[in-house]
Amino acid sequence: MTTPLSAAEIAKAVASRKLSALEATETALARIAQHNGLLNCFTDVTADRARARARQVDADLAAGKSPGPLAGVPFAVKNLFDVKGISTRAGSKINRDLPPALRDATLIERMEAAGAVLVGALNMGEYAYDFTGENVNDGPARNPHDPTRMTGGSSGGSGSAVGGALVPLALGSDTNGSIRVPASFCGVFGLKPTYGRLSRARSFPFVPSLDHLGPFARSVRDLTLAYDVMQGPDPADAACTTRSPEIVTPLLAENIGGLRIALAGGWFAQNLFPEAVEAVAHVAKALGVKRTVEIPEAARARAAAYVITTTEGASLHLDRLRKRPNDFDPAVRDRLIAGAMVPAPMVDRAQKFRRWYRAKLLEIFKTVDLLIAPATPCVAPKIGQVNFTLEGVELPVRAHIGIHTQPISFVGLPVVAVPVPLEPMPVGVQLIAAPWREDIALRVAYALERMGAVASPPPRGI
Amino acid sequence: MSTGSIDDYITAVAKALNLTIEDAWRPAVRSNLEVSLRMARLVDEFKLPDESEPASVFSA
Numbered sequence: 318m319t320t321p322l323s324a325a326e327i328a329k330a331v332a333s334r335k336l337s338a339l340e341a342t343e344t345a346l347a348r349i350a351q352h353n354g355l356l357n358c359f360t361d362v363t364a365d366r367a368r369a370r371a372r373q374v375d376a377d378l379a380a381g382k383s384p385g386p387l388a389g390v391p392f393a394v395k396n397l398f399d400v401k402g403i404s405t406r407a408g409s410k411i412n413r414d415l416p417p418a419l420r421d422a423t424l425i426e427r428m429e430a431a432g433a434v435l436v437g438a439l440n441m442g443e444y445a446y447d448f449t450g451e452n453v454n455d456g457p458a459r460n461p462h463d464p465t466r467m468t469g470g471s472s473g474g475s476g477s478a479v480g481g482a483l484v485p486l487a488l489g490s491d492t493n494g495s496i497r498v499p500a501s502f503c504g505v506f507g508l509k510p511t512y513g514r515l516s517r518a519r520s521f522p523f524v525p526s527l528d529h530l531g532p533f534a535r536s537v538r539d540l541t542l543a544y545d546v547m548q549g550p551d552p553a554d555a556a557c558t559t560r561s562p563e564i565v566t567p568l569l570a571e572n573i574g575g576l577r578i579a580l581a582g583g584w585f586a587q588n589l590f591p592e593a594v595e596a597v598a599h600v601a602k603a604l605g606v607k608r609t610v611e612i613p614e615a616a617r618a619r620a621a622a623y624v625i626t627t628t629e630g631a632s633l634h635l636d637r638l639r640k641r642p643n644d645f646d647p648a649v650r651d652r653l654i655a656g657a658m659v660p661a662p663m664v665d666r667a668q669k670f671r672r673w674y675r676a677k678l679l680e681i682f683k684t685v686d687l688l689i690a691p692a693t694p695c696v697a698p699k700i701g702q703v704n705f706t707l708e709g710v711e712l713p714v715r716a717h718i719g720i721h722t723q724p725i726s727f728v729g730l731p732v733v734a735v736p737v738p739l740e741p742m743p744v745g746v747q748l749i750a751a752p753w754r755e756d757i758a759l760r761v762a763y764a765l766e767r768m769g770a771v772a773s774p775p776p777r778g779i
Numbered sequence: 780m781s782t783g784s785i786d787d788y789i790t791a792v793a794k795a796l797n798l799t800i801e802d803a804w805r806p807a808v809r810s811n812l813e814v815s816l817r818m819a820r821l822v823d824e825f826k827l828p829d830e831s832e833p834a835s836v837f838s839a
Contacts, residue, residue: 324821526835617825620818626813642804655811658792662818668833670822675834708833716814 320775322347323391324485324539328432329737330426331374331389331667338374338389341732342367342434345391348483353777358458358468360686361397361403361438367391370434371374385432385449386542386566391670392486395472396438398422398530399519400426407521408441408471410454411637412642423554424488424547431546437485439474443646445490445523446472448498448718457700460777461505462742466697467503469718471495472533476503478758479533490530491519492524493622494530494692494722500734501745503695505773506540506762509535511752512729513558514543516551521572525556526668527622527726535767537763540733541566544755545779550769561572565756569763576757581609581690581749584615585721588707592744596737600746603770604761605743610685618674618724621667623677627656628664675728682751687761691721692734692745735765740775746771785809 321344322330330336346364353359368534374389375645385669394400396409399418406412425435442450442456450473451457458473460466461481468477477500489496491509500507508531515530523529532547534540548562580586580601586609601607631638631653634645638657642650680753681688693704695715725732730752734745750758765771789808793800800808 357806364822397808563787613824617821623818624815624822635796635798639799642799642801652811654793654798654800654804654808655815657796657798658789658812659815659819661822665833666827667819667822668835669827669831670825671834672832673825673827721819 321338321482321485323536324387324534324542327390327480327485328384328386328388330448332377332384336389338371338648339368342371342391342436345436345484346643352481352483353631355717355779356459356465356477356481357456358440359437359475360406360440360474360484363400363435363437365407365566367434367436367453370429374434380609383753385430387428387548388432390433390486392428392433392485392488393435393437393439394425394435394488395441395475397490397521398425398438398488400435400438402681403438405521407445408443408452408479410455411641412521415477416477417748418519420519423516425548429544429545433486436662439478441474442471443649444491444634445471445495446492446649448715449505450476450499460503460697461778462774463697463778465699466742467502467700469499469693469697472499476500476505476558477534479503479535480773481779482535485535485539489533490520490532490536491529492527493626493726494719496533497692497722497734497747498519498718500533500736504736504743505533505535506530506537506736507734508540508544508755509545509726509732510755513556514558515547516554518551518553521693522633523536524626526629530725537759537766538569541569541759548599558755560750561754565759567629568756569760571760573764576761577684578606578687578689578761579610579685580606581688582609582611582619582764584612585638588694588717588720589691592692592739593694595614596739596746597689599737600735600770603765603768606689606746610688612681612724613677614674617670618727618746619720621670622723622727624659624663624667627652628659631656635672651774671727678728678730679751686750686757688749690747691750692747693718694720696742696744704742714730731755731758733762734764736769736773737771741777743774785812
C-alpha cells in the first residue's frame with residue numbers, strides 16, 4: 318500500500334494550499350470505509366461533522382487566517398471522550414442510554430483549535446477495565462498486522478486505527494497501561510504523559526487517581542505535535558496541572574548524548590517472552606546503554622495499583638452494579654463486584670505506599686534521566702487467548718499483559734512507548750522519564766526513530 | 780481465608796452494599812476477590828511509619 322501522509326505532512330500541505338483539509342478528510346473517511354469492516358476499530362464515524370469542520374479549516378485559510386499546527390489533520394478518539402451529540406459509551410452497553418454529550422472533551426477542543434478534524438470515536442474495552450481490546454458489545458478491535466490477534470487495550474481501537482493508518486493520530490486513555498499496551502501490540506508510538514499534564518475534562522473516568530489521556534501516532538513528530546497542542550491548565554479537571562505548556566516539538570532534534578540512560582532491572586527484566594527481551598536489548602544497544610538500575614518494590618507497586626484500580630473502579634460503578642448488573646460484560650462486572658469488597662484500610666495503605674514508592678523513584682531520577690523497560694511481556698496474543706506459558710508457568714493472559722506498565726503509571730511518570738518492528742509482529746518498549754520531563758522521553762524516541770532503531774511498520778494484515 | 784469463609788464474607792459484604800450476586804457469578808467473584816486480596820495483602824505487609832501520608836493530600 319502507499320503509505321498515507323503523516324500528520325505533519327498533511328498540516329504542511331494544507332497550510333501551503335497544496336492539499337485541502339476536505340481532501341485530507343475524505344482520504345481518511347475512505348480508508349475507514351475500506352478497512353473498518355475488518356479492523357472494527359471505529360464505533361462511530363462522524364463524517365458530516367468532519368466534512369463541515371474541514372470546510373471551515375479551508376475557509377479560514379482562504380480568508381487569510383493562519384493555519385494551526387494540525388491544519389486539516391484527521392484524528393479519532395477512544396469512545397470515552399465526550400463528542401458533542403453522541404452518547405459517551407465508554408465501551409459499555411449501559412452508557413448508550415446516556416443523553417448525547419453537550420460539549421466535546423477539552424482535548425478534542427484543543428486538537429480542533431489547532432486545525433485538526435475529528436472523524437470518529439473508537440472501540441475500547443468496557444469501561445477501560447481491560448488490556449485486550451476485546452469488547453462483548455462491539456466485538457473486538459483487530460490488530461492491523463494480523464487481524465486474528467488482539468490490539469491490546471483498553472484503547473484498542475486507537476492502536477488499531479493508527480497502526481492500520483486509517484488516521485494519523487488518535488487519542489486514548491491509560492490508567493494502568495491502556496495506551497502503552499495497544500501501542501506495543503499495534504506497532505505505533507504512544508505517549509502517556511505525566512499524571513495531570515493533559516486535561517481529562519469531559520471524558521468518562523475509570524480510576525481518577527490513575528487516569529491519564531494521551532496521543533497515538535505513527536511517528537514521534539506527529540505524537541509530539543498532538544501532545545503540544547493539548548497541553549495547558551484546565552480548571553474543569555481537578556487533577557490537571559497549573560503549569561504552562563512546555564512545548565517539545567522545537568526540541569525534538571536536540572542532542573541526547575548527555576542524557577543518563579539505564580535499563581530498568583529486576584521486575585522489568587522478568588516474565589518476558591523472547592521477543593520482548595529482544596526489543597529491549599535492541600533499543601539499549603542502539604542507545605549504547607549498559608547500565609541497569611533496580612527499581613525497588615515494583616511488584617508491590619503493581620499490587621497497589623491493582624488495589625486502587627479495582628476499588629476506585631468499583632466505587633465509580635456501584636450504582637450500575639446494583640441496578641443493571643446484567644448489562645455489564647460479565648468479566649468486568651465480576652471484577653468490579655470483587656473490588657467493592659476489598660477492605661478500606663488496604664486501599665488507604667495502597668495510597669500511602671504510592672507516596673513512598675514515588676519518593677524512591679524520584680531518588681533514582683537524580684542519577685538517571687531515562688529508564689528503558691518492556692511495554693508488554695509479549696507480542697499481541699490471539700484474540701480470545703486465555704493463557705500463555707511463561708518461564709514454564711501457565712499464566713492468565715489478561716492479568717499479565719500490563720505487569721510492566723502498571724508500576725510506572727502508578728506514580729504518574731511520563732512514558733513514550735516506541736515500536737520495535739520485529740517480524741512478524743512488532744512489540745513496544747517504554748522510555749520512562751521523571752515527572753514533567755516528557756521532553757526527554759520524546760527526544761530519545763525521536764533519536765531512535767532517526768537512527769532506524771524504532772519505527773511504526775506499515776500495516777501487514779490489511 | 781477458606782472457600783467457605785470467603786463465601787460468607789462475600790454474602791455479608793454484598794448485603795451491606797446492597798449488591799445482588801447471582802449464584803452463577805459467585806465463582807468468578809470469589810476468584811477475583813482472592814486475587815484482589817492477595818494483591819492487598821502484599822501492600823498490607825509493607826511497613827510504613829505512622830506519619831505516612833497518602834498520595835492524595837487535600838488542600839483547602
